Amino acid sequence: MLSKFLIPRRFFSRNIKDIKRRIEIKESKEQELEEEAEERKRRFKKKFFDSLRIYVRGGGGGQGIPKYGGVGGKGGDVHVISSKDITLKTVYDTNPSKRYIAGTGTDSRKRYLLGEDGADKEILVPVGVCIKTDEGRTIADLNEEGQRAIVARGGDGGSPYNNFLGQKGEVRSVTLDLKLIADIGLVGFPNAGKSTFLAAISRAQPKIAEYPFTTIQPQVGTMMYRDYRQITVADLPGLIEGAHVNFGMGHKFLKHVERTKLLLFLVDINGFQLSPKYQSRSAFETLLLLNKELELFNPEMLDKPAVLAFNKIDTDHNSNADHVIELVKNLPDSLSEVPKEMHPNRLVKFDEIFKMSAKNRENTDIIKQRLRELLDLYAGLKETDKSLLADFQNLPSGDKPYSSNKEIRKIKLV
Numbered sequence: 001m002l003s004k005f006l007i008p009r010r011f012f013s014r015n016i017k018d019i020k021r022r023i024e025i026k027e028s029k030e031q032e033l034e035e036e037a038e039e040r041k042r043r044f045k046k047k048f049f050d051s052l053r054i055y056v057r058g059g060g061g062g063q064g065i066p067k068y069g070g071v072g073g074k075g076g077d078v079h080v081i082s083s084k085d086i087t088l089k090t091v092y093d094t095n096p097s098k099r100y101i102a103g104t105g106t107d108s109r110k111r112y113l114l115g116e117d118g119a120d121k122e123i124l125v126p127v128g129v130c131i132k133t134d135e136g137r138t139i140a141d142l143n144e145e146g147q148r149a150i151v152a153r154g155g156d157g158g159s160p161y162n163n164f165l166g167q168k169g170e171v172r173s174v175t176l177d178l179k180l181i182a183d184i185g186l187v188g189f190p191n192a193g194k195s196t197f198l199a200a201i202s203r204a205q206p207k208i209a210e211y212p213f214t215t216i217q218p219q220v221g222t223m224m225y226r227d228y229r230q231i232t233v234a235d236l237p238g239l240i241e242g243a244h245v246n247f248g249m250g251h252k253f254l255k256h257v258e259r260t261k262l263l264l265f266l267v268d269i270n271g272f273q274l275s276p277k278y279q280s281r282s283a284f285e286t287l288l289l290l291n292k293e294l295e296l297f298n299p300e301m302l303d304k305p306a307v308l309a310f311n312k313i314d315t316d317h318n319s320n321a322d323h324v325i326e327l328v329k330n331l332p333d334s335l336s337e338v339p340k341e342m343h344p345n346r347l348v349k350f351d352e353i354f355k356m357s358a359k360n361r362e363n364t365d366i367i368k369q370r371l372r373e374l375l376d377l378y379a380g381l382k383e384t385d386k387s388l389l390a391d392f393q394n395l396p397s398g399d400k401p402y403s404s405n406k407e408i409r410k411i412k413l414v
């Protein structure tokens with residue numbers, strides 16, 4: 001009788017097999033993701049240096065001779081000099097020990113009472129390097145070719161002022177922090193089409209693929225105009241929701257946008273989803289999350305002039321873009337459309353909002369032109385310059401598909 005209610009053994013074994021198979025698939029998928037992340041890290045480490053900590057020591061001063069009043073030579077200084085023809089990787093490759101020590105001054109001798117100064121040590125670094133101490137103090141910003149800073153001073157030679165004892169040179173570790181210098185910073189989550197846009201408007205040939213994190217190092221493209229004017233655009237990869245808690249590559253690359261004069265926000269009109277594991281975000285939510293990440297990194301970034309482009313308009317068969325643009329124009333009222341945790345404290349104010357298809361090069365030329373106009377406008381803009389403000393308001397709007405009605409903000413000139 002009881003056997004009637006017994007479930008056949010084969011049923012269990014089939015189910016267990018099925019569960020095991022599913023667990024295996026899940027594990028192998030997780031492993032694949034981990035391996036992918038490792039590979040990204042490895043490639044990133046190999047290819048792009050944007051920070052290097054080095055040890056620097058000034059040379060010691062030579063000894064003096066009290067009996068004859070001889071003065072020891074001064075120790076050499078360690079200099080850092082900016083050069084266009086160098087990368088941080090070359091700095092590392094030419095001296096993997098990362099130790100830079102200047103020469104010591106020679107002692108005073110009976111026949112040569114004045115000791116010779118020690119040789120200075122010169123370190124060539126790329127333009128755009130900011131030199132910082134371990135305490136976070138900035139020693140120098142080398143933003144132009146040929147600028148120079150002393151990072152460790154040599155000790156004085158022995159003389160009557162120090163009982164003829166040569167002094168030790170300065171010793172410390174400093175970080176060479178490279179910030180790219182570009183006119184425009186492209187900000188957008190992975191897969192938004194940043195590289196495609198960069199390739200469409202400039203001579204950069206970034207890697208483009210259908211999975212996030214294609215770009216693992218910042219790219220700088222140069223937009224050329226007919227009159228040979230050049231404007232540089234930096235594509236900053238790796239920014240994702242949660243970057244402020246070091247998710248993905250965290251805020252690692254955002255420092256590169258700090259020095260740009262204008263931000264171009266790129267948002268996929270279909271929204272964003274990091275992977276099937278994560279929640280998908282609408283285009284409007286994506287924009288607010290981008291805003292929030294920038295705010296959490298450095299709220300001053302929100303003061304920069306900004307342009308917004310909704311990309312992949314060719315795939316927007318339901319004309320979702322028009323609705324989203326309305327939402328952006330109606331900020332902050334439209335914040336009620338999204339959960340509170342996505343609300344930024346401060347909203348970016350956009351000078352222009354565009355729809356585009358980077359892939360089909362739809363509207364890319366208009367955006368390129370407009371970016372130039374805005375850069376010129378802001379570069380010449382002074383708070384008191386009323387005529388420019390008036391000019392701005394009268395700029396031809398025929399070509400632009402959408403333009404925000406916002407008034408011109410008082411901007412800080414960068």
Ligand SMILES: Nc1nc2c(ncn2[C@@H]2O[C@H](COP(=O)(O)OP(=O)(O)OP(=O)(O)O)[C@@H](O)[C@H]2O)c(=O)[nH]1
Pocket residue numbers: 188189190191192193194195196197207208209210211212213214215216237238311312313314315356357358359360
């Ligand atoms: N349909 C369509 N696809 C596009 C458009 N722009 C880019 N894509 C595609 O979107 C994918 C991602 O483009 P990328 O340019 O690599 O995106 P990205 O923002 O640079 O991505 P990361 O490098 O991961 O930060 C690629 O498959 C592109 O071909 C567009 O306007 N329309």
